[in-house]
Amino acid sequence: MTQDEPLRAAVVGAGYWGPNLARNFRNSPDWDLVAVCDLDADRARRVVGARSTVEVMTSTAELLARDDVDAVAIATPARTHASLALAALDAGKHVLVEKPIADGSARGREMVARAHEVGRVLMVDHTFCYTPVVLKMQELIATGALGDVLFVDSVRINLGLVQPDVDVFWDLAPHDLSILDFILPGGLVPRGVAAQGADPIGAGQPCVGYLTLPLAGGAIAHVHVNWLSPTKIRQMVVGGSRRTMVWDDLNPNQRLTVYDRGVVLDELTNGGKKAAVNVSYRLGDAWAPALPEREALGQMVAELAASIRQRRSPRTDGAAGLRVLGVLEASRRSLDHGGGLVEVEPAHPLLEVRA
Numbered sequence: 001m002t003q004d005e006p007l008r009a010a011v012v013g014a015g016y017w018g019p020n021l022a023r024n025f026r027n028s029p030d031w032d033l034v035a036v037c038d039l040d041a042d043r044a045r046r047v048v049g050a051r052s053t054v055e056v057m058t059s060t061a062e063l064l065a066r067d068d069v070d071a072v073a074i075a076t077p078a079r080t081h082a083s084l085a086l087a088a089l090d091a092g093k094h095v096l097v098e099k100p101i102a103d104g105s106a107r108g109r110e111m112v113a114r115a116h117e118v119g120r121v122l123m124v125d126h127t128f129c130y131t132p133v134v135l136k137m138q139e140l141i142a143t144g145a146l147g148d149v150l151f152v153d154s155v156r157i158n159l160g161l162v163q164p165d166v167d168v169f170w171d172l173a174p175h176d177l178s179i180l181d182f183i184l185p186g187g188l189v190p191r192g193v194a195a196q197g198a199d200p201i202g203a204g205q206p207c208v209g210y211l212t213l214p215l216a217g218g219a220i221a222h223v224h225v226n227w228l229s230p231t232k233i234r235q236m237v238v239g240g241s242r243r244t245m246v247w248d249d250l251n252p253n254q255r256l257t258v259y260d261r262g263v264v265l266d267e268l269t270n271g272g273k274k275a276a277v278n279v280s281y282r283l284g285d286a287w288a289p290a291l292p293e294r295e296a297l298g299q300m301v302a303e304l305a306a307s308i309r310q311r312r313s314p315r316t317d318g319a320a321g322l323r324v325l326g327v328l329e330a331s332r333r334s335l336d337h338g339g340g341l342v343e344v345e346p347a348h349p350l351l352e353v354r355a
Helices: 018-027 041-048 060-064 078-090 105-118 132-142 168-183 296-310 318-336
Strands: 007-012 031-037 055-057 071-074 094-098 122-125 149-159 194-198 208-214 220-226 228-240 244-248 256-270 273-287
Touching: 007 018, 007 060, 007 296, 018 031, 018 041, 018 071, 018 296, 031 041, 031 060, 041 055, 060 078, 071 078, 078 094, 078 105, 094 105, 094 296, 105 122, 105 318, 122 296, 122 318, 132 168, 132 228, 132 244, 132 256, 149 168, 168 194, 168 208, 168 220, 168 228, 168 318, 194 318, 208 318
Parallel strands: 007 031, 007 071, 031 055, 071 094, 094 122, 149 220
Antiparallel strands: 149 228, 194 208, 208 220, 228 244, 244 256, 256 273
């Protein structure tokens, strides 16, 4: 296959997210969608359409045995991610897997190691990291426009579907954690995790939750997730030593606002020693960066193709997935210990595609 020829993709899982992946593979000039696989053939058939030439399959073993599949996108429950991904990697396929990367760090690390061993791309579908607004947020931090990051406040609340198998942290927080991992220099490597959760409706697991993540250099991040709110809020505030930015995902006309305002500290010395600190405030302008309109999933499948062709790790690689998974697992341990601060197990990232 030449660099100019489209790569060939198959989607496993035709439920909630699989149809979105299938549509973007179909619409991408980098890809040909050749198959959709689901245990429910009728559901898979509805995804591909009555007149489509895309094949409907119900057996992953038969799918992975095909020679005309370069990459497999896995959109199934988290408990199935590791077994499906490992089988696909062993079959010589590149893998895109829905978040979280796995239902446990040990299995996630096995996936990353296997991808490295067989020289295949393992990519995690951290969709928000491909949106124009999050790309701009990362750029503003990387170029020093905000200065040093001092705090992050993230809110993701909605009257949502109470899940039977995962708590509100595992359902909603991966979005915010993956964004933090992408925009923070060095990724999401907190000094610990403290989780407080509540189940006021008796669902059997936390439906309202708060994560506190102390960061390097004295900074802190706070994530609020909630299934029970009658109002929908998706907002993140990133405060820096020079500027602060506010992302409001529900404001299509001005998703990102940058405030040139902040606190200024003037140290007073006496005999070379700090005697006092004067606090003043800088009140500057606010501005909204121009953002292009493009679908995040389209950018994501393009990044998958580029990483395969260039034999490099993708923007949201397995190591990123492990860092997010480590925080989720730490949240469970913190809840078990009354909400106290617990350590996060290191991700032990590996290079996934050999040069």
